[in-house]
Amino acid sequence: MTATTAHDDHHHAAPKGISRWLTTTNHKEIGTLYLVFSLAMFLVGGAMALVIRAELFAPGLHLVNPEFFNQMTTMHALVMIFGAVMPAFVGLANWMVPLMVGAPDMALPRMNNWSFWILPFAFLILLSTLFMPSGAPASGWTLYPPLSLQGGNSFAFVIFAIHLMGISSIMGAINIIATILNMRAPGMSLLRMPMFVWNWLITAFLLIAVMPVLAGAVTMLLTDRFFGTSFFDAAGGGDPVMYQHIFWFFGHPEVYIMILPAFGIISEIIPTFSRKALFGYTSMVYATASIAFLSFIVWAHHMFTVGMPLGGALFFMYATMIIAVPTGIKVFNWVATMWRGSMTFETPMLFALGFVILFTIGGLSGVMLAIVPTDFQYHDTYFVVAHFHYVLVTGAIFAIMAAVYYWIPKWTGYMYDERLGKIHFWWSTISVNVLFFPQHYLGLAGMPRRIPDYAVQFAEFNLISSIGGFAFGFGQLLFVWIVIKCVRGGKQAEARVWDGARGLEWTVPSPAPLHTFDTPPVVTENTEHSAYLQR
Amino acid sequence: MAQGSYYVPATSKWPIIGSVGLFILVSGFAKWMNGSDLGPWMAAIGASVVIAMMFGWFADVIRESEAGMYSNQVGGSFRQGMIWFIFSEVMFFAAFFGALFYARIFAVPWIGGEGTGVMTNELLYPGYLPVWPTNGPENLGGDFKTIGAFELPMINTLILLISGVTITAAHVALKKLKRNALIFWMAATVSLGALFLCLQMFEYVHAYQDLGLTLGSGIYGSTFFMLTGFHGLHVTVGSIMLIVITLRCVRGHFEPKNHFAFEATAWYWHFVDVVWLVLFVFVYVL
Numbered sequence: 118m119t120a121t122t123a124h125d126d127h128h129h130a131a132p133k134g135i136s137r138w139l140t141t142t143n144h145k146e147i148g149t150l151y152l153v154f155s156l157a158m159f160l161v162g163g164a165m166a167l168v169i170r171a172e173l174f175a176p177g178l179h180l181v182n183p184e185f186f187n188q189m190t191t192m193h194a195l196v197m198i199f200g201a202v203m204p205a206f207v208g209l210a211n212w213m214v215p216l217m218v219g220a221p222d223m224a225l226p227r228m229n230n231w232s233f234w235i236l237p238f239a240f241l242i243l244l245s246t247l248f249m250p251s252g253a254p255a256s257g258w259t260l261y262p263p264l265s266l267q268g269g270n271s272f273a274f275v276i277f278a279i280h281l282m283g284i285s286s287i288m289g290a291i292n293i294i295a296t297i298l299n300m301r302a303p304g305m306s307l308l309r310m311p312m313f314v315w316n317w318l319i320t321a322f323l324l325i326a327v328m329p330v331l332a333g334a335v336t337m338l339l340t341d342r343f344f345g346t347s348f349f350d351a352a353g354g355g356d357p358v359m360y361q362h363i364f365w366f367f368g369h370p371e372v373y374i375m376i377l378p379a380f381g382i383i384s385e386i387i388p389t390f391s392r393k394a395l396f397g398y399t400s401m402v403y404a405t406a407s408i409a410f411l412s413f414i415v416w417a418h419h420m421f422t423v424g425m426p427l428g429g430a431l432f433f434m435y436a437t438m439i440i441a442v443p444t445g446i447k448v449f450n451w452v453a454t455m456w457r458g459s460m461t462f463e464t465p466m467l468f469a470l471g472f473v474i475l476f477t478i479g480g481l482s483g484v485m486l487a488i489v490p491t492d493f494q495y496h497d498t499y500f501v502v503a504h505f506h507y508v509l510v511t512g513a514i515f516a517i518m519a520a521v522y523y524w525i526p527k528w529t530g531y532m533y534d535e536r537l538g539k540i541h542f543w544w545s546t547i548s549v550n551v552l553f554f555p556q557h558y559l560g561l562a563g564m565p566r567r568i569p570d571y572a573v574q575f576a577e578f579n580l581i582s583s584i585g586g587f588a589f590g591f592g593q594l595l596f597v598w599i600v601i602k603c604v605r606g607g608k609q610a611e612a613r614v615w616d617g618a619r620g621l622e623w624t625v626p627s628p629a630p631l632h633t634f635d636t637p638p639v640v641t642e643n644t645e646h647s648a649y650l651q652r
Numbered sequence: 653m654a655q656g657s658y659y660v661p662a663t664s665k666w667p668i669i670g671s672v673g674l675f676i677l678v679s680g681f682a683k684w685m686n687g688s689d690l691g692p693w694m695a696a697i698g699a700s701v702v703i704a705m706m707f708g709w710f711a712d713v714i715r716e717s718e719a720g721m722y723s724n725q726v727g728g729s730f731r732q733g734m735i736w737f738i739f740s741e742v743m744f745f746a747a748f749f750g751a752l753f754y755a756r757i758f759a760v761p762w763i764g765g766e767g768t769g770v771m772t773n774e775l776l777y778p779g780y781l782p783v784w785p786t787n788g789p790e791n792l793g794g795d796f797k798t799i800g801a802f803e804l805p806m807i808n809t810l811i812l813l814i815s816g817v818t819i820t821a822a823h824v825a826l827k828k829l830k831r832n833a834l835i836f837w838m839a840a841t842v843s844l845g846a847l848f849l850c851l852q853m854f855e856y857v858h859a860y861q862d863l864g865l866t867l868g869s870g871i872y873g874s875t876f877f878m879l880t881g882f883h884g885l886h887v888t889v890g891s892i893m894l895i896v897i898t899l900r901c902v903r904g905h906f907e908p909k910n911h912f913a914f915e916a917t918a919w920y921w922h923f924v925d926v927v928w929l930v931l932f933v934f935v936y937v938l
């Protein structure tokens with residue numbers, strides 16, 4: 118057995134120090150790298166958000182010049198989307214998917230290392246544009262032409278940074294799909310997979326389908342600027358609106374890439390703390406698949422005010438509104454899971470509940486935006502900003518926080534500080550609503566997004582929003598402290614950290630040893646492992 | 653299943669080398685585009701690092717494969733990886749085909765005054781007739797002629813179709829373990845790929861020198877050269893893959909039941925083939 122020998126060698130030959138992290142092929146170590154990187158980018162992107170909120174604290178130009186303000190809105194979005202949220206989910210997938218499907222590692226361990234280690238270099242390039250004479254890109258993260266083509270030297274760097282992020286995401290997604298389809302333990306049929314795994318399978322498909330489209334779109338920008346093509350120039354028969362179509366064909370599935378794994382996390386946590394099986398497992402799977410399918414045919418709802426034929430506007434409006442149906446099924450299932458459960462409210466559950474309520478608010482404001490006549494009023498106002506921050510901060514980020522509290526005892530072997538966790542939850546939940554809820558009113562009253570200054574009638578709500586922003590931002594330092602504290606020690610965690618938790622990841626010790634499931638477990642109808650469905 | 657039967661490689665230095673290489677490569681490109689003299693040198697160094705990384709990485713994989721370290725399950729992971737990689741490539745081309753269709757069906761007619769574009773046409777580009785091929789109302793890049801579909805492109809189509817047959821013949825030979833036939837058919841496939849690239853190069857020179865058709869010829873030139881150019885790039889990559897596989901065949905690699913690298917290359921070659929067929933129809937014929 119050559120294979121076995123080679124494998125055993127490897128258990129003893131791990132290098133130490135920095136080269137261990139640079140060359141590792143272990144899914145747990147790479148998962149940790151992703152999560153640490155994501156946390157760092159979360160703080161960087163958060164600092165940019167605080168610059169924005171500080172400038173908007175009062176009407177008038179106080180702190181930064183408008184050009185820099187625009188750089189901040191652009192970079193905040195790019196850093197948070199590609200640096201914080203997406204890597205966090207990939208990190209969670211790295212850590213948990215092999216443990217949840219009973220695999221020894223990710224399917225393609227070397228490529229796993231590569232998909233992570235491209236990211237720091239991509240962000241080195243992106244963040245370096247801040248120090249270029251022309252400054253960072255300032256056209257908004259969507260990089261609409263012709264404005265984006267008029268940027269300075271940073272433009273080419275941003276395009277290539279996006280290419281690197283795309284390559285990283287595609288490789289990460291390919292690895293996750295291959296792991297889920299090819300590495301499941303014997304007996305773990307598709308419909309016995311945990312919801313987190315299911316949702317990541319579909320997310321990975323979306324990633325592979327749309328990241329190349331983004332690559333194509335920004336490549337066209339690059340050639341339009343440097344090589345004389347006229348994709349987006351009407352003088353040559355092109356059309357700047359065409360960029361928006363191609364971009365949002367990527368962009369809308371992209372927002373589901375940032376929320377489907379969150380749905381998966383919530384679908385793991387709520388059954389555990391309700392001590393019941395997930396209500397409507399199969400309908401959850403179908404709902405996720407429907408949302409993924411619909412995400413490909415709704416993109417132009419971002420462009421209603423740009424202008425399109427009436428038939429197009431109607432199609433995209435109705436298609437968008439239909440998404441509320443599978444999403445509603447999910448929310449219903451979560452609530453039904455809790456119904457008559459014997460619930461407890463540890464920090465992961467608190468964040469999950471916060472998610473269900475606050476994400477639903479963000480979802481409903483999304484339905485408002487989907488309606489063409491009303492969107493003409495809301496488009497590019499703070500209402501949109503409020504909407505997508507409800508789905509991304511109290512949606513995606515809250516789910517990531519919930520996941521960290523839920524699984525960190527498995528990662529570190531120690532319990533986190535429950536008292537501090539609860540404080541973190543309540544502090545975040547209150548401040549995040551102070552931060553984003555007033556922005557609904559600002560938008561409805563007509564305050565445009567992406568401006569450094571505003572009319573005086575918007576002063577009060579902006580002031581409240583900024584106070585909430587600083588409270589929320591600095592509150593996250595508490596999260597960093599809780600994580601550090603948990604890594605350093607605490608109450609020893611058991612294998613089954615939560616008494617209501619089911620699934621293969623709770624059958625391995627805490628902390629999970631470097632190599633798990635070298636021999637795959639066998640999953641049957643009656644083993645405890647499949648109790649995920651019936652408990 | 654045996655203990656640890658899935659081969660999880662030891663640590664590898666190649667990915668981080670590849671990341672550094674990519675970093676230097678794209679930074680060099682960006683500097684180059686911004687007119688820095690350093691740019692081309694950085695790009696060249698970065699590209700060399702990436703190529704060296706690929707050599708090293710693939711050499712490791714080939715060594716492990718030849719040593720029999722890979723179970724069938726590992727092969728399954730490789731297959732999954734290749735299938736989804738090709739799917740991502742399909743979507744990359746889809747973006748450019750999308751641009752072509754959008755320009756032809758919507759953008760150009762609208763500039764020409766169709767539908768709600770009446771006033772656009774009247775105010776901005778009065779008198780512009782939206783007929784494909786076009787370089788837009790401002791005649792960007794000057795007058796040009798297009799390449800006839802049933803001249804060189806038709807020959808290229810035949811070449812690629814035949815190469816699809818020859819690589820299948822090679823596959824059959826491999827399954828029957830007829831090494832000489834295998835190498836013959838592989839060499840034939842490589843030659844056809846190279847011939848295709850030569851003709852494509854010839855066509856580009858012809859377009860630039862005789863027809864006035866350039867990358868700057870408005871939306872027609874943009875879509876024509878970006879689609880055929882990226883396709884040509886993929887044929888180049890595919891040909892390199894074919895050459896590597898041929899050399900491995902010469903060295904006696906691959907067995908009738910275990911030849912993933914061969915299959916992956918064949919899949920990739922068929923993918924390049926199919927993209928060309930779509931391209932032939934929508935770029936040259938229609």
Ligand SMILES: [Cu+2]
Pocket residue numbers: 368369372415416418419
């Ligand atoms: Cu959308």
